Amino acid sequence: MPPAKPSAPSTAPPPRGGRITLREVARALGVSVATVSNAYNRPDQLSEELRERILETARTLGYRGPDPLARSLRRGRTGVIGVVYDAPLEYAFADPAAALFLGSVTHAIQDRALNLLLLASPEDVMPVRSASVDAFIVYCAAENSDLLRAVLDRGLPTVLVDQYAHPQAVQIGIDDAGGAREAARHLRDLGHEHIGIVCLELGPERHSGPVTPERERAVSYRTTAERLHGYRSGAQGAVLYPVETEQNTPQEGETRALELLAAHPDITGLLCMSDVLAQGALRAAKTLGRSVPDDLSIIGYDDLPSSTTFNLTTVWQPTTDKGRHVGEALLDLLSGSAAENVTLPTRLVVRGTTAPGPRTR
Numbered sequence: 001m002p003p004a005k006p007s008a009p010s011t012a013p014p015p016r017g018g019r020i021t022l023r024e025v026a027r028a029l030g031v032s033v034a035t036v037s038n039a040y041n042r043p044d045q046l047s048e049e050l051r052e053r054i055l056e057t058a059r060t061l062g063y064r065g066p067d068p069l070a071r072s073l074r075r076g077r078t079g080v081i082g083v084v085y086d087a088p089l090e091y092a093f094a095d096p097a098a099a100l101f102l103g104s105v106t107h108a109i110q111d112r113a114l115n116l117l118l119l120a121s122p123e124d125v126m127p128v129r130s131a132s133v134d135a136f137i138v139y140c141a142a143e144n145s146d147l148l149r150a151v152l153d154r155g156l157p158t159v160l161v162d163q164y165a166h167p168q169a170v171q172i173g174i175d176d177a178g179g180a181r182e183a184a185r186h187l188r189d190l191g192h193e194h195i196g197i198v199c200l201e202l203g204p205e206r207h208s209g210p211v212t213p214e215r216e217r218a219v220s221y222r223t224t225a226e227r228l229h230g231y232r233s234g235a236q237g238a239v240l241y242p243v244e245t246e247q248n249t250p251q252e253g254e255t256r257a258l259e260l261l262a263a264h265p266d267i268t269g270l271l272c273m274s275d276v277l278a279q280g281a282l283r284a285a286k287t288l289g290r291s292v293p294d295d296l297s298i299i300g301y302d303d304l305p306s307s308t309t310f311n312l313t314t315v316w317q318p319t320t321d322k323g324r325h326v327g328e329a330l331l332d333l334l335s336g337s338a339a340e341n342v343t344l345p346t347r348l349v350v351r352g353t354t355a356p357g358p359r360t361r
Contacts, residue, residue, distance in 0.1 A: 020063040029057050040065055080117050081109070081330060082133035084151055086140040086204060087247075089120040095248060096276065096304050097319055098139070101161075104320040105137065108327020125150040135330055138163060142204045142220035157333035159326050162223050170329045171341045172322060176223055179315035179346030180230025183271055183299045186313070186348055188235055191357035192269035192297060196260045197231055197242040198253055198281060200224045200273040208256065211242040227273050227301065241267060245277060253280020254287075261288055261296075268296060268357050275300035275307045275314055282310065282353070293355035303349055311352035318344050 026036045031054070038045040039054040046054075058065070083102065085092050092098050106116060114134075119127045128136075128150040135157040141148040143164060151158060158169040165171040187195055199211060202219040219225045232240065243260050245252040253272060257280060261267055272278035278300030282292060290296045300307060303316035322344055329339040 020058075020061050022063065025054070025058045025061055025063050028061060029054060078132045078134050079113055080115050080131075080133045082117050082119050082128070082131045082136045084128060084136055084138045084141060084147065085118060085120045086142060086145070086147055087120060089118070091247065092118060092120055096306070097274070097302050100304075100319045101139070101323045101326075104323025105327045108324050109331060112331060129154070135159075135334060137161060137326060137330065138169075140221075143222065144220065145204060147204075157330065159329050159333070159339075161322070161326055164222050165341055170333065170339045172325045172329060172344075173222075173342070174317045174322065174344045175346045176226035177230035177233070179301065179317065179348065180227040180271070180273075181234035182230075182346075182348040183301070183313075183315050184231045184234030184238075186234075186350065186354060187269040187271070187297060187299065187357075188238055190269075190297065190354060192238065193357065194239050194264065194266045195231075195235055195241070195269040195271060196257070196264065196267045197228070197240055198256050198260070198270060198272040198277045199228065199242050199244045200248055200277075201246065202244050206246045207244055208246045208252070209243060209259075211244050215244070216242070224273065231271050235271075248274050248276050250276055250280035250283065253277030254283045255280070257281040257284035258287065261285075261290070269354075270296065270298045272298065272300050275302045275304045275310075275312060278312055278314065278353075279306075279310060282312075293353050297354040297357075299348075299354060308351075313351045313354040314349055315346050316349045317346050 022036050023033055026033045029036070035046070036054055039051045043051055102116065117131060117133060119131060125146050128147065133156065136151050136154070138148065138151055138158065138160045141163065152166060152168050160166060160169045160171045162173045163171060184195070200223060201221060202211065202215055202224050203221065216228065219228070228242065241260060241264050243256045245256050253276065257270060261284065270281050272281055278298055281298050285292050285296050285298070292298055298312070300312050300314035302319065303314045307314050325342050332339040
């Protein structure tokens with residue numbers, strides 16, 4: 001039997017103080033609540049004419065459509081993945097490696113009607129505690145931090161990226177120490193005996209300058225800890241001068257490299273924990289009139305697309321592949337399946353910013 005035609009919309013004013021509901025739209029049209037709901041959620045169940053009448057009446061009455069939050073609560077899913085980033089919001093967009101990573105995660109989940117919500121909250125954990133999300137990706141958080149604890153306390157499917165493994169989550173990362181070891185060994189094989197290290201942040205509090213043994217022992221970021229360990233392992237016999245940056249930016253890389261080279265002019269090689277910091281170090285060398293690689297060898301980490309332009313010797317990491325693994329692990333967890341921890345390989349890419357040290361020429 002064909003569906004009943006809706007009656008003419010009621011001219012009665014909507015109730016005061018409150019949101020117009022789907023039930024009131026149905027009453028105004030003289031149809032069931034289910035029929036109005038179908039206009040929004042199952043349009044194939046209605047004729048085009050009936051659906052248009054319902055939508056027009058809803059607009060006239062001021063009905064704004066189904067409440068997304070209420071609908072997600074009924075379904076038990078929000079369709080949103082929270083990406084926890086322990087840094088200021090603008091930093092997530094300025095960091096090329098972060099942009100590549102997030103793009104590859106999005107590509108892995110985009111066919112499943114999932115979206116990413118960036119929770120950049122280095123100091124405030126409330127966004128993590130209150131976010132309406134189905135799962136978390138922790139891209140950067142200090143070990144034993146309130147931020148990491150807030151994520152794990154939610155008990156949602158969670159993937160940790162470049163962090164130490166936790167029993168409540170899946171860990172996807174790279175061989176940070178292995179790549180750093182190769183880089184340092186390369187400089188040692190070239191004869192460099194005094195090597196500076198331009199480090200990423202060691203902890204969530206902002207700090208810059210020489211890394212003391214006490215501060216190195218208290219490092220709370222896995223990436224920094226593993227790369228420092230790899231550098232020390234690969235550069236055995238060399239004198240190392242590590243300095244810490246406040247942020248992973250070319251400006252920080254330049255400033256810290258200038259300070260390091262001024263304090264220790266005998267340095268002939270620089271190990272930088274990111275290509276972004278290495279780009280700043282290249283600028284510092286130019287400012288000081290030190291030719292790269294004749295007077296100073298520089299090695300980065302990440303192998304960003306721009307590093308080819310700089311002819312930068314660097315450690316390659318599979319950033320895009322890492323994002324894909326994270327996306328696939330999330331989909332497994334959301335479907336109730338198990339997901340395995342993954343450690344991806346790194347490798348040294350030798351280009352034109354490294355050369356033999358002065359004593360080996």
